[in-house]
Amino acid sequence: MSDINQARTALTNRILGGDGKTSPADRRAAFNDSGLAEPLRALVDKVAMHANWVTDQDIAAAIASGHSEDQVFEIVVCAAVGQANRQYESAFAALDAATGKD
């Protein structure tokens, strides 16, 4: 049985609420793909929606705007986990609807 919900919550709590080089508000915004200023907004949106469209220039622009590599690392991780999380929760709701669970 592969119930990853507890481990998924632990991952989310760690990246959003644990120690980091980026503010929790910015990590949450990256996770939600909402509320960041350029150029992070464009980078995060690509990570969420078309990660294979991310270019060297996207990362370079994030660094050039004053973010450290560690901050970009955290922001990109939060964006990736956030989008996968939304997919997972959509699918679980669909499965519950199909099997009659609330």
Place this chain on the structure above:
Amino acid sequence: MRLKILDSGHGFGTKALFALIRTVSRQPVLDVVKLVQYRADFYGKPMGAITQDAMRGPSAWSVGDRELMAAYVAKTNECEFCIKAHTAVAQAAYRRDGKTVPDLSSNLDTAPVDEPLRSTLVMLGKLTREHVVDAEDMRAVLAAGASRQQIVDALAICFSFNVIGRLADAFGFSVPGPKAFDAGAKYLLSRGYR
């Protein structure tokens, strides 16, 4: 790798580990290993717990089937690194079970995949491509013979590889030759994802 810290920002002990990996495998250290070892408490360790459970925990799906799902999610995301990495593991896992890995390079409708794996892959592909699925999509997988728990297990794999594939593409993982992926597949089959 687009961030220097992910390529060479590790501590002394981790760099020694990488040197050992290079010596033993005679292959470069895969970028995914460098990623999970960088500030491992932030991402690598909590993510590794999820991936290990999804890929190697108890499940009605074989390890080969699960690696095939990972490769299919990667194919849907057009993530070259993950396609090659997990196709290599799937091939090795199926070979270990005396089977041939289904070729998913063409249309899934014509690929030699049995149910309920085929319908599960179709659902995972839609979820990955469109980011949502509905109850009808799930009913189709259930009607093809998958149990609710098999779907739950498949969704865990889908979660893991929708995270990992995004990071591979965003951080610009280099894609080495097949020998490096074969060495990685051997490790992942024997040791898992922790």
